[in-house]
Amino acid sequence: MSTSTFPVSPTTGEPISTIARRSRLGLWLVIVADIAGTIALVISYTYLWSLNVNGGWAPPGATLTANQTNSTLPTTPSTATFAVEWPFWGILLVLIVATALMWFGYRSARSGNHAGLIAGAGLSFLVTVAVLVFQWIQMSTFPFGAGDGAYASAVLLLCASNIFHLFLLLFIGMGIFMRARKGLIDKTNWYQAQLASYYMTWVCIAFLLGAILTTFLVESPNTDPAIFGTFKQQ
Amino acid sequence: MSVETAVETKTIFGSEVPQPPQHGAAGGVMRGLNFGTGLVGGIGLAAVAGWITAILTPSSASNASFAPMEPTYVYLAVLLGWVVGFMLGIGAFVGPLRWVVGRDVTHADAEYMAGKDLGRKRYWKYTTDHKVVGIQYLIVTMLLLGFAGLLAMLIRTELGMTWTSLFTPAFYNSMIGTHGIAMIIGMIVVVSGPLGNFIVPMMIGARDMAFPRLNALSLWLFVAAVPMLVSSMFMGGIQDGWSVYQPLASQAPVGMLGYQMTIIVFAISTAVASVNLMTTILTMRAKGMTWSRTPIFVYGIFAASIMGLYAFPFFQYSQILGLADRVFATSFFDPLNGGSVWLYENLFWLLGHPEVYVILIPSTAVALELMPVFLRKPLFSFNFAVAGIVGVVALSGLVWAHHMYMTGWAPAANYPFMLSTELISIPVGFLVLVAIGTFWRGTAWTRLPLMAVYAVIFNKMIGGVTGVYLSDVPADQYFHGSMFVVAHFHFMLMGAGLFGAMAGIAYFFPKMTGRFLDERTGSIGLWTAFVGFQITFISMFVAGLQGQPRRVLDFDDQFNLSNWISTIGAYVIGIGMLIFLSAIINSWRSGVIASSNPWGSKSLEWQTETPVPLENFPVLPVVTERPYNYGVPDPYEAELDSIDEDLTEKAGTK
Numbered sequence: 001m002s003t004s005t006f007p008v009s010p011t012t013g014e015p016i017s018t019i020a021r022r023s024r025l026g027l028w029l030v031i032v033a034d035i036a037g038t039i040a041l042v043i044s045y046t047y048l049w050s051l052n053v054n055g056g057w058a059p060p061g062a063t064l065t066a067n068q069t070n071s072t073l074p075t076t077p078s079t080a081t082f083a084v085e086w087p088f089w090g091i092l093l094v095l096i097v098a099t100a101l102m103w104f105g106y107r108s109a110r111s112g113n114h115a116g117l118i119a120g121a122g123l124s125f126l127v128t129v130a131v132l133v134f135q136w137i138q139m140s141t142f143p144f145g146a147g148d149g150a151y152a153s154a155v156l157l158l159c160a161s162n163i164f165h166l167f168l169l170l171f172i173g174m175g176i177f178m179r180a181r182k183g184l185i186d187k188t189n190w191y192q193a194q195l196a197s198y199y200m201t202w203v204c205i206a207f208l209l210g211a212i213l214t215t216f217l218v219e220s221p222n223t224d225p226a227i228f229g230t231f232k233q234q
Numbered sequence: 235m236s237v238e239t240a241v242e243t244k245t246i247f248g249s250e251v252p253q254p255p256q257h258g259a260a261g262g263v264m265r266g267l268n269f270g271t272g273l274v275g276g277i278g279l280a281a282v283a284g285w286i287t288a289i290l291t292p293s294s295a296s297n298a299s300f301a302p303m304e305p306t307y308v309y310l311a312v313l314l315g316w317v318v319g320f321m322l323g324i325g326a327f328v329g330p331l332r333w334v335v336g337r338d339v340t341h342a343d344a345e346y347m348a349g350k351d352l353g354r355k356r357y358w359k360y361t362t363d364h365k366v367v368g369i370q371y372l373i374v375t376m377l378l379l380g381f382a383g384l385l386a387m388l389i390r391t392e393l394g395m396t397w398t399s400l401f402t403p404a405f406y407n408s409m410i411g412t413h414g415i416a417m418i419i420g421m422i423v424v425v426s427g428p429l430g431n432f433i434v435p436m437m438i439g440a441r442d443m444a445f446p447r448l449n450a451l452s453l454w455l456f457v458a459a460v461p462m463l464v465s466s467m468f469m470g471g472i473q474d475g476w477s478v479y480q481p482l483a484s485q486a487p488v489g490m491l492g493y494q495m496t497i498i499v500f501a502i503s504t505a506v507a508s509v510n511l512m513t514t515i516l517t518m519r520a521k522g523m524t525w526s527r528t529p530i531f532v533y534g535i536f537a538a539s540i541m542g543l544y545a546f547p548f549f550q551y552s553q554i555l556g557l558a559d560r561v562f563a564t565s566f567f568d569p570l571n572g573g574s575v576w577l578y579e580n581l582f583w584l585l586g587h588p589e590v591y592v593i594l595i596p597s598t599a600v601a602l603e604l605m606p607v608f609l610r611k612p613l614f615s616f617n618f619a620v621a622g623i624v625g626v627v628a629l630s631g632l633v634w635a636h637h638m639y640m641t642g643w644a645p646a647a648n649y650p651f652m653l654s655t656e657l658i659s660i661p662v663g664f665l666v667l668v669a670i671g672t673f674w675r676g677t678a679w680t681r682l683p684l685m686a687v688y689a690v691i692f693n694k695m696i697g698g699v700t701g702v703y704l705s706d707v708p709a710d711q712y713f714h715g716s717m718f719v720v721a722h723f724h725f726m727l728m729g730a731g732l733f734g735a736m737a738g739i740a741y742f743f744p745k746m747t748g749r750f751l752d753e754r755t756g757s758i759g760l761w762t763a764f765v766g767f768q769i770t771f772i773s774m775f776v777a778g779l780q781g782q783p784r785r786v787l788d789f790d791d792q793f794n795l796s797n798w799i800s801t802i803g804a805y806v807i808g809i810g811m812l813i814f815l816s817a818i819i820n821s822w823r824s825g826v827i828a829s830s831n832p833w834g835s836k837s838l839e840w841q842t843e844t845p846v847p848l849e850n851f852p853v854l855p856v857v858t859e860r861p862y863n864y865g866v867p868d869p870y871e872a873e874l875d876s877i878d879e880d881l882t883e884k885a886g887t888k
Contacts, residue, residue, distance in 0.1 A: 010253050011344035012441070013246030022444050022517045029509040029543060036544050040551035040581055044566060047577050056565065056572025146562045150572030153564035157555065175334040182336035 007188045020191030027195045031202045038206050041154075041161055045213050048150040052220035054227055058082070059148040068219055080144035082218050083155055087138045088211040091131060091162075095207055098127035099200040102173070106193035109185055117180045117193065124200075125173035132166045135159060151218075158210040165203045172196050244341045247849075254338040261346030262332075267325035269358040275323020276316045276458070283315030284308050297563060305488045306561060309469055313462050313495045320458045325360040329447045348446065350848055360454060362446035365846055367453050368432025369746065372739075374457055375423050376815070379732075381464065382416035385409045387808055390770075392787065394801025396794045399787065406787045408471025408489070415476040415493060416463060419500060421727055422542075422589060423456065424735040425596035430511055430535045433742055436839035436846065437529055439520025439855045444513040448506050455503035459496045466492025475785055477586065480567035480578040484559050491560070494553040501550035508539035508546075515539075520838065522857035529837050529861045530619050534599020537623045541588040541595075541630055549585035552578055576643045583634035591630045593727055595623060597734025598665050598694070601687045604741045605672045606862040607835045608684040613862045614671030618664050625661025633658055639707050640714045648707045655705035662698060666691065681833075682756045686737030689764045693729025697722060700775070718778025721771040729767060736760060736814065743818075744832050748844045749825030752817045759814030766806025773799040837861050 007016040049057060058064060059080035105120020139159045144152040176196050179185050185193050243250040259265060287308045295303040321327065332339065339347070348363040349356030356366050357373075389409055392400050401409070431453075435443055443449045466472055470487020483490050515536050519528065555566040556578065565571030567578045606613050613619060635643070635651040669691055678684060700722040703709045713719055743751040777796035782789055789797075831840040836859075842851050 008249070008251050010244075010251055011339055011341050013249050013251045013341075022513055025517060026445060026509050026513045029512055030505075033505040033509070033543050033547055037547035037551055040548045040584075043581070044551070044555060044577060047580075048566070048572060048574060051574055053569050053572050053574050056570065058572075146558075146564045147571065150565055153558070153566050153571075153573070156562075156564065157558060157566075171330070171334065178334055179336045184336050184338065 016189050016191065020194075023191060023195060024198075027198060031199070034202065034206070038161070038209065041158060042209060042213065045154040045158065046217060048154055049217050049220050050222060052222040052225040053150070055225050057150045057220040057222075057225075059144040059152055064219060068223060078148070080148040080152065082151065083138075083142050083144070083214060085211075085215040085218075087134070088207075088214050091134050091138065092204065092207045092211050094127060094134060095131045095200075096204055098124045098131060098169075098173075099197070099204050101127060102176070102193070102200050103197045105176070105180070106190060106197045109180070109187065109190040109193050112187040114180070114183075114186060117185060117190075118177070121173065121177040121180050121193065121196075125170065125177050128166060128169050128173050132163065132170065135162050135166060139163070155214055158213070162207060162210065165206060169200060169203060172199065246341055251341065253340045253342075256340050256342060257337060260340070260342035262343065263328055264325050264343075264347055264360065267323065267328070267360065268355070269324065272320045272324030272454070276320030279319025279322070280312045280315035284312040287311035305469075306491065309488050309491050310495075310557075310561060313465075313491060316462065317458050317495070317499055321454065324454055326451055326454060328360075344446075345848070348442075348848060360450045362442075362450050363848060364431050364435050364443045364446070364449055365746075367449045368428050368430075370453050371423060371427030371431055371456075372746075374453070374460065375420055375427055378416055378460055379420040379424065380815075382413050382420055383808065383811060385413035385416070387804060389413060390801045390804035393797050394804075396789075396791070396797060401787075403787050404473060405471065407473040407475075407785065408467055410785055411472030411475050411478065411493070412463065412467055413476075415472065415496070417727070418476060418589065418593075419459075419463075419496075421593045421731050421735075422504070424732065425600055425738055426507070426511070426535055426538050426542075426592075427453075427456070428746075429531075429600060429738050429742060430507075430538075430596070432746055433839050434511065434532060434535050435514060435518070436745075436842060436850050437532055437837055438515060438518060438523060439838045439851065439857065440514060440518035441849050441851065441854070443510050444518060445510050448510045452503045452507035452510065455499055455506070459499040459503065462492045462499070463496040464492075466490070466496075477582055478556070479582075480556060480559075480575045481569075483556050483578075484567060491557065494557045494560075497553040498550055498557075501546045504542045504546045508543040511535055511539045512543070520855050520857050524857075526616070527857050527860050529603055530613060530616065530623075531596075531599045531603035533620055533623050534596045534602075537599075537627045538592045538596045540627055541592050545585040545588040545592075545631065548581045549589075552581035552585075555581070576638075576641065579638050579641060579643065580634070583637045584631070586637060587634045588630040590723075590726060591626050593731045594662075594694075594734075595626060597690065597731045597738070598669075599623070600738035600741070601690050601734050602665070602668060602672070603837075604683050604737060604833075605669065605676075605687060606864050607741075607833050608679045608681060609672060609676030610679065610864045611672065611676050611862075612860070612864060614668050614674065616860070616862065619668040622661040622664030622668065625664065626658060629654060629658040629661065636705055636710075639710050652705055652707050656702065659698060659702055659705075666694060666698070681740075682751060682753050682760065683737045683741035685757060686733050686740060686760055689733040689760065690730050690737060693725050693733060693767070697725030697729055701726065713778065715783055716778040717774050717782045717784055720784050721774035721778055724771050724774075729771070733760075733764070739818070741833070742839075743821065744828030745830075745839060745844055745846070747822050747825070748828060749821050750828050750832065752821045752825055755817035755820070756814055759810050759812075759817055761810070762813060763807050763810025766803045766808075766810055769803030770800045770807060771803070773797075773803060836863065 008014060009016060009019050058068070059078070059082060061078035062081040101120050101124035105117045105124060108116025108120055139156065142152070142155070146152060146156055173196065176185065176193055179192065242253065244253050288304065291304045291307045293304055297303055329339070344362070347361065349359065349361040349366050352359070356363070357370060361367065389406070392406055431443070431449065435441070466489035469489035469492060471489045472478060472493045473486050474482035478490065478493055515532055558564040559566055559568060559573070565573040567573045567575055569575065602613060602619055632654045633651060635647055636655045639648050669687070700718070704713055704719060704722055740751045740756060743749070773796045777793050777800070780793060780796065782793040828844065830842065830844040833840070838855055838857070841855065
């Protein structure tokens with residue numbers, strides 16, 4: 001009978017490095033599934049943007065360039081228009097700060113700086129809370145509602161996806177912070193902080209894709225959209 | 235109040251392993267949680283959520299079409315309450331919460347959660363042992379397939395009684411949609427769930443799955459999803475087929491929410507299971523198990539996991555978008571406000587077609603896995619089999635639009651998709667050729683599992699050939715939406731998929747239960763179902779060639795004869811399946827006891843004792859040869875023989 005000199009899993013007795021390798025691969029695969037879901041959203045956004053079915057892409061009150069088409073529905077005047085772009089980038093920027101803090105915490109753990117780990121994870125958690133608040137404020141102050149056309153639908157769902165990701169990050173961030181405080185993440189067992197950093201980095205990329213879409217693909221390029229499925233008069 | 239007991243170390247496989255503090259009895263709060271508490275939690279939270287939503291929703295709330303919104307909100311709240319409450323009640327959130335607060339699982343906790351010393355109770359709990367999860371998957375899948383099969387009987391009864399109508403058109407449509415999606419879900423799971431979980435870890439020489447708690451999560455999410463699908467039948471049903479095309483889905487009764495929530499939850503279950511299986515296969519294979527020594531069944535499960543991982547999110551998001559259209563009045567699929575129904579069809583079929591291979595590849599792989607055992611010769615061209623599986627995975631994501639030839643979406647894309655669809659028949663053909671090549675000059679030991687393989691090969695060839703017709707745009711113009719299509723995909727999904735699953739269950743039954751599956755009763759059931767299957771679906775091909783459209787309740791008299799024959803065939807299938815089911819139940823209860831390796835197989839899962847111990851292998855195995863070296867002289871033994879001869883000669887010369 002031997003006693004391990006390196007950190008091992010209390011449940012299986014395997015070296016932590018083995019568990020870490022397995023968990024890392026598992027996380028990459030989770031990210032693959034998450035990427036597929038994000039691609040589904042990107043496809044939805046770009047598809048509807050490019051088709052501009054019935055001229056219904058833009059919110060009904062949006063001011064368009066001369067050759068653009070707007071939906072004629074509803075017939076009553078509407079103030080619904082495109083969202084301001086900069087908040088998407090602002091939220092992304094704050095999320096990048098939260099991610100950088102988590103990376104700092106993870107690096108600190110690897111180098112044996114336990115206080116740095118706790119500070120990094122804790123601050124990352126707090127900044128993620130701020131991102132969630134900003135995202136919520138942005139969603140609740142959009143100049144359109146869910147029923148104001150395809151653009152409004154696509155943007156709202158991108159933001160809903162962001163909020164889902166942020167809740168996941170809050171859960172992970174809180175776990176890393178609490179575990180760091182308890183000494184369960186340290187110089188010899190840091191892989192969970194590493195995985196949290198990886199996942200946060202991917203979430204930043206997902207937010208970036210959303211910001212790119214909502215900044216550069218706003219007015220539909222289709223100025224002569226198909227008109228069908230409605231009974232409106234031409 | 236829990237008593238904290240300091241446990242310093244625990245002996246695990248000969249090593250002293252430091253343990254975190256043990257809080258109370260092993261298992262903690264999980265000791266009191268089981269399927270019953272899950273039901274209480276699910277029903278309780280569903281009732282509370284529905285009640286609160288009913289109070290909060292103004293009765294005058296309506297959507298743009300003036301349809302009342304209260305039933306939609308209440309039903310959605312009930313479904314969400316059910317899923318969250320059930321998962322809460324069964325203990326799915328205990329692990330994550332313990333992780334957050336830093337109360338790590340001890341070895342004793344892990345053993346309790348794996349079901350050690352719990353007897354039959356472990357099948358009713360959030361058990362992490364892969365063998366228990368495999369059995370749980372088997373039971374739940376059989377129940378789901380039984381429900382879907384019952385609907386099939388009712389559908390065929392309706393279609394066979396050409397002189398009258400048993401059901402209203404709405405209920406008939408609802409049965410068609412529910413039967414379709416229930417069968418699809420059941421068939422996706424029927425091999426990968428029970429056999430993927432029970433067999434794969436042992437087959438690769440591992441002690442468990444990579445993430446045991448995720449294993450239990452995937453199973454219980456699946457369990458939570460099924461009642462939502464069934465509930466939709468009582469809420470107006472799924473009336474526009476299993477594919478729930480838009481905008482019909484948005485205009486359908488509120489029961490559509492049951493479908494959408496089922497898919498959303500089932501997709502999470504599939505993703506979790508795929509991640510777990512892939513990680514297990516990639517990182518936990520036994521020493522010496524190189525890719526050329528990895529059994530073909532493992533390749534099949536790995537391939538299905540890849541396709542499930544990348545394709546299911548598209549299906550999931552198609553339903554999230556559809557749900558948003560219905561509940562939040564967004565317009566992803568509503569052309570009136572800039573949405574597109576083609577967007578739905580693309581998202582749907584991006585999973586819809588790979589899903590065919592998620593079903594087919596594992597069932598084909600299980601057939602290829604057992605053939606060398608019963609033919610006592612190596613798998614014919616193992617590399618071709620692997621190439622076939624890789625080819626299918628590679629092309630599976632490039633063929634989805636062949637389901638949309640007739641929708642008017644991108645007519646210019648029809649021909650590239652026709653080409654890619656015809657291309658995929660090549661790797662599928664590889665797999666059939668490998669099967670035939672393995673039979674070639676083999677001495678067949680014709681037991682029940684091999685009989686099922688005969689059925690798989692026959693059905694797959696018919697399904698495959700008719701699929702080539704359907705992939706051609708000109709032919710599809712005639713066949714699209716007809717009973718010919720229905721017959722084709724039943725030959726693939728049921729004929730190859732379900733009969734493959736029957737082969738796998740018959741083959742692995744001794745390892746899973748410690749008893750043989752009754753050969754006589756099982757064979758009668760198998761061949762009865764096979765004969766009934768041919769009667770039903772060959773006749774359906776005829777009806778399709780005559781021009782009978784699918785999903786139609788009342789049809790012209792010229793289709794009567796083929797429908798009568800199909801209905802008689804369907805009843806024969808039902809009888810055959812019931813006989814096969816009785817063989818499973820009776821054999822499980824009182825079948826002939828099997829030894830640990832009754833088929834004389836060379837793969838690892840048969841080298842451990844039966845019943846399989848909790849840790850699978852007392853000592854982890856080392857693999858030194860390919861898995862199918864039957865009937866081939868062992869080169870190592872030949873080498874030893876030659877050394878012996880050399881030594882004898884040298885001794886003689888001295």
